[in-house]
Amino acid sequence: MTSVPHVVLNNGVKIPQLGFGVFQVEDDRTTDAVLAALEAGYRSIDTAAVYGNEAGVGRAIAASGLPRDELFVTTKLWNDDQGHDATLAAFEAGLAKLGLDHVDLYLIHWPTPARDRYLDTWRAMEKLLADGRARAIGVSNFQPAHLQRLMDESDVVPAVNQIELHPGLQQAALRDFHAQHGIATEAWSPLAQGALLQEEAITEIAGRHEKTAAQVVLRWHLQLGNIVIPKSVTPARIRENIDVFDFELSAGDMDALGTLDRGLRTGPDPDTLN
Template sequence: MTDVPRVTLNDGETIPQVGLGIYGPDDEAASAAVETAIGLGYRLLDTAEQYQNEVGVGVGIKESGIDRQELYVTTKLGNESHGYDATLRGFDGSLGRLGLEYIDLFLIHWPMTKLDLYPESWRALEELKSEGLVKSIGVANFQEDHLRRLFDESGTVPAVNQIELHPGVQRRELRSFNTAHNIVTEAWSPLAYGNLLNHPTLKNVAAHYNKSVAQVLLRWNLDLGNVVIPKTVTPNRMAENLEVFDFTLQPEDVEQIVALENGVRNVYDPDLMDA
């Protein structure tokens, strides 16, 4: 079983550097995926209220038989639950669906900029942390201006900023901003939705290491110091995604990968979303 390194957060907690993203599967499939992943050595499990599978994730955790303390569970605030009181209610809902006593990392999923309520939601996250219901708090899909506002209006710097990040969308400035403020960058869609898996450049690089393209994409992110949460429900791919700690990309290969940036991002704009 692979021993996954852990990254230290700005609050002193640690997070496994590779986890399972659980976007997509329904409760039944999520339960099976989680149980399988835990058996393979995954300890970081990443879900969200929006994914509508928190119940399944909780069942998978229970069925695995593993000690809760060994797991690192992330979930995220639903977009309809912004505002102080609504955030507390939203968290209670997630905690109940997961069937857990606490969450390791609770994120504001999107800033929902047009609603202009994310600072209030952040105050609620601070309260949840102070009560011990959450070990660490962070954000997802936040831009620099969103983060600066949290700095200005609260006393807590997010532990994590989870963003889309892969060679096609490298987010250099935001990554540098995160690092400068001791915020860990966590990459969602580190495999670029599968769109780069047949890219000839990446195939050639992968051949150098006798690895798959997926493993090269994950290694690229890991070499940047990021946490990655590739999503899959296929056991052999789960296992493959953990086998990324026995090689490091050489500078000439990194140069080829960096040259693949195309700026093609997901369709959701954090500055425009309001629902």
């Protein structure tokens, strides 16, 4: 089994640096996909209320027979459920679907600035943290201004900001902000949904290391210090994505991949999504 390194979050909780995402996986396919991931050595699973597959993740966890303390489970609050009381209710609903008594990480999925509810939402999440219902709390898709306001008006610094991040959208300024404030960077869409895997810089590096283009990009994330959650429903690809700990990219490789940044978003803009 592959040994995945951990990142220590700002409250001391450890999260595997490479996990398994289930975005856009139908609930009836989720259980088999998560079981394949757990068999391949993944121990971190990332889902969300809006994905509609928390129950499928829960079935896989139950069927795996793995001890709960060996697993790291993340889920996220959807936009329509923001607000203090609505957050608490949505959390309990998600927990019931997962079949768990706590999650390891709970995230606000988007800041939705026009709704202006993320401060009240965060106060509810602070309560979940204090009550031990979530071992760590964080956010997703927050920009520096959203993060700064949250920190200025609350007591708990987010442990994680999960953002779209890949060689085509490297988010250097946001990653620097995270580093300054002790917030871990977690990458969703780490492979840009395959949009960059034919780039010459990536395929050339992959050929030299006898690895796939996807493995090179995942290795790039790991060497930058990002937490990364690739998604697949194909068992062979699931195994391939975790087989990235037996090689290392050189400084020249990292520099070459650094030239691919072009502001390429595959998802919405956090400043305008509501």
